[in-house]
Amino acid sequence: MNLAQFFVRHGGEILQATLEHIWLVGLTMFLAIVVGVPLGILVTRRPWLSKPILGSANVAETIPSLALFGFLLPIPWLGDRADRLAVVALTLYALLPIIRNTAAGIDGVDRAVREAARGMGMTELQILVQVELPLSLSTVIAGIRVATVLTIGVATIAAAVGAGGLGEFIFRGLAMVNDQLILAGAIPAAVLALGADFLLGMLERRLRPAR
Amino acid sequence: MSVEADTKPIIEFYNVSYRLPAGQALLNNLNFAVPRGETLVLIGRSGAGKTTTLKLINRLLEPTGGEVHIEGRSTISWDPIELRRRIGYVIQEAGLFPHFTVEQNVSLVPRLEHWSEKRIGSRVEELLALVGLEPRKFLSRYPHELSGGERQRVGVARALAADPQILLMDEPFGALDPLTRGEVRREFHDLEQRLEKAIVIVTHDISEALLLGTRIGLVEAGELRGIYSPREFVHATEPAAVAYVAQLRVLEEAERTSR
Numbered sequence: 001m002n003l004a005q006f007f008v009r010h011g012g013e014i015l016q017a018t019l020e021h022i023w024l025v026g027l028t029m030f031l032a033i034v035v036g037v038p039l040g041i042l043v044t045r046r047p048w049l050s051k052p053i054l055g056s057a058n059v060a061e062t063i064p065s066l067a068l069f070g071f072l073l074p075i076p077w078l079g080d081r082a083d084r085l086a087v088v089a090l091t092l093y094a095l096l097p098i099i100r101n102t103a104a105g106i107d108g109v110d111r112a113v114r115e116a117a118r119g120m121g122m123t124e125l126q127i128l129v130q131v132e133l134p135l136s137l138s139t140v141i142a143g144i145r146v147a148t149v150l151t152i153g154v155a156t157i158a159a160a161v162g163a164g165g166l167g168e169f170i171f172r173g174l175a176m177v178n179d180q181l182i183l184a185g186a187i188p189a190a191v192l193a194l195g196a197d198f199l200l201g202m203l204e205r206r207l208r209p210a211r
Numbered sequence: 212m213s214v215e216a217d218t219k220p221i222i223e224f225y226n227v228s229y230r231l232p233a234g235q236a237l238l239n240n241l242n243f244a245v246p247r248g249e250t251l252v253l254i255g256r257s258g259a260g261k262t263t264t265l266k267l268i269n270r271l272l273e274p275t276g277g278e279v280h281i282e283g284r285s286t287i288s289w290d291p292i293e294l295r296r297r298i299g300y301v302i303q304e305a306g307l308f309p310h311f312t313v314e315q316n317v318s319l320v321p322r323l324e325h326w327s328e329k330r331i332g333s334r335v336e337e338l339l340a341l342v343g344l345e346p347r348k349f350l351s352r353y354p355h356e357l358s359g360g361e362r363q364r365v366g367v368a369r370a371l372a373a374d375p376q377i378l379l380m381d382e383p384f385g386a387l388d389p390l391t392r393g394e395v396r397r398e399f400h401d402l403e404q405r406l407e408k409a410i411v412i413v414t415h416d417i418s419e420a421l422l423l424g425t426r427i428g429l430v431e432a433g434e435l436r437g438i439y440s441p442r443e444f445v446h447a448t449e450p451a452a453v454a455y456v457a458q459l460r461v462l463e464e465a466e467r468t469s470r
Contacts (some may be wrong), residue, residue, distance in 0.1 A: 116306030119269055119379075120320055120369075121295030134310050209309050 006180045021165035032094035040102020057096040086163035094147035101143025105136025138208040145200035152193040220244035221409040228276030250410040252424030260433040261413040299370030299378040307354040314350040320373040338368040360391040380412045417455040
C-alpha cells in the first residue's frame with residue numbers, strides 16, 4: 001500500500017485529527033493573544049516590568065516541550081483533562097513572540113507622531129487605540145505568525161499526554177516503526193504550518209504602514 | 212499702548228524654572244508674556260531650553276518652580292487634555308499620523324471634541340485652502356504621498372483646526388530644504404498676520420526669527436537673555452545676539468557676491 005492509498009483509506013481519521021489539531025492551535029492562539037498583547041502593552045507602559053515579564057516568557061520558551069507538559073500534569077485543575085493541559089502549556093510557549101513583538105511594535109512608533117498626539121490633547125487610551133496599535137499592527141501580526149507556526153509544531157507533542165491532534169499518528173507511527181503513519185501526522189501538520197505562515201504573512205504585509 | 216481686555220497676555224511665565232528629576236536645571240527663572248496677535252520667536256542653540264519652554268506651555272512638562280499661566284490660569288490647575296486641545300502644536304517633521312489621510316489628520320482635534328461631521332467637513336476644507344492646499348486634491352492622500360512642504364502645511368492646518376488661541380511651533384520648517392522652507396515660511400508669515408493668535412515659535416534660524424517674530428527671545432543655557440523687537444535684535448549688544456546677526460550678514464554678503 002503506497003502513501004496515497006494510505007491517506008485515502010484513513011482520510012476520515014486524518015481529517016478528524018487535523019480538526020483536533022486546528023482546535024488546539026486555535027484555542028491556544030486565542031488565549032495567547034488575549035494574554036500576550038495586553039502584557040506587551042504593559043511592558044511599554046511600565047518599563048520596570050519588562051525584565052520580569054519577558055524573562056518569565058523566555059524561561060517558559062526554554063523548557064523542553066515534553067517536560068513542560070510533564071510539569072503541568074500534577075497541577076490539580078490543569079491535569080484533569082489532557083486538552084486543557086495541552087492548551088495551557090502551548091499558550092505559555094506562544095506568549096513570548098507575541099509579547100515581544102507587541103512591545104517592539106509600540107516602541108517602534110515614531111516619537112514625533114506620539115509627541116504630536118500627546119501635544120494635541122489625545123488621552124493615553126486614545127493614543128494607544130488610535131495611533132500606537134494601528135501603527136504597530138503589522139509587527140504584532142508578525143509575532144502572532146511566528147507563535148502560530150511554532151504552536152502547530154509543538155502541538156504534535158500534546159498527543160504524548162493524550163490531547164489528540166496530528167501527534168497521535170506520529171507517536172503511534174514511531175512506536176510501530178510505521179513511516180506511513182508518521183507521515184499521516186507530519187504532512188498535514190507541515191501543510192497547516194505553511195498555510196498559516198502564508199496567510200498571516202499576507203495579512204502582515206497588508207497592514208504594514210506605508211512610509 | 213492701550214490696555215484693552217483683548218491685549219491681555221494669553222501666555223504668561225512667572226519666574227519659571229524647570230529641572231530634571233535628577234536635579235539638572237534646564238530653565239532658570241523665565242519671565243515673559245505673549246498677548247494675542249503677537250508672535251514670540253525663541254532663538255538659541257540646541258539644548259538651550261527652547262523646546263522645554265514650549266512644552267511647559269501645553270503642559271507636556273510642568274514647571275518645577277514658578278508658574279505658567281494660560282488665559283489667566285496656572286497650567287497645573289488646567290485639565291491637561293482640555294488645555295492641549297486649546298493649543299495648536301506644530302513640530303518638526305509635522306508629526307502627521309502616517310495611517311491617517313490628510314482629512315483625518317486635520318480633523319483630529321475637532322473629532323476628539325465631537326464636532327458634527329458637517330462642521331468638520333467644511334472646517335477641513337477651509338483650513339486646507341488657508342494653508343494653500345487644494346482640498347479636492349489633498350483630502351484623501353496619505354502623508355507619505357506628500358512633499359515635505361505639503362506635509363508641513365498639513366501640520367499647520369491640523370494645529371489650527373479647532374481654532375486655538377495659542378499656536379506653538381517647534382522648529383516647524385527645520386526639516387525642509389532651503390527653497391521650500393523659504394516658501395512655506397513666507398506663506399506662514401502672511402497667514403500669521405491674519406490669525407490674531409498668541410504664537411510661540413522655536414527656531415535656531417535667525418532669518419526665520421526676524422521674518423516671523425513680532426518679538427524675539429534669546430535663550431541661552433536655560434535663561435532668557437532678553438526679548439527684542441526684530442529691529443532691536445539686529446542692533447543688540449548681547450554677544451549671542453551679535454553672533455546670530457553676524458551669521459545673517461555673512462549670508463547677505465555671500466548672496467551679494469554670488470550675484
